[in-house]
Amino acid sequence: MRIGELSKRTGVSPRSLRYYEEQGLLASSRSGAGQRHYSDAAVQRVSLIRQLFDAGMSSRVIATVLPCVDLPGDLDVAEETFTAMTRERDRIDADITHLIETRDALDVLIRANSRHRAELSTAPEPVARST
Secondary structure, three states: OEHHHHHHHHOOOHHHHHHHHHOOOOOOEEOOOOOEEOOOHHHHHHHHHHHHHHOOOOHHHHHHHOHHHHOOOOHHHHHHHHHHHHHHHHHHHHHHHHHHHHHHHHHHHHHHHHHHHHHHHHOOOOOOOOO
């Protein structure tokens, strides 16, 4: 399929698909006119790439992880990929911890603001002074 069809089937822009290819994450063949052509398997590959990007991985890390998909029987690739995935999981865990701490800090501020707003709404109106 051509890049436009892959874009429609995956919801990923042609620009992003070209970027994936530049980064070595996605492969295509070229027609005699130089147009990109992708196999049907590219749809699943793009879906996996999007999932990894959505998890916060960089294209460099994704390029380290994808060989495990491409060469599942290669022990060296499996070991390298395991290390990369473990490192990324640790990074994501740290991000989650940081987000939870940030959410908890916001909860404290929200409670304080709610109390303050309640106090303001029940406070008597100031009496205007006559001059």
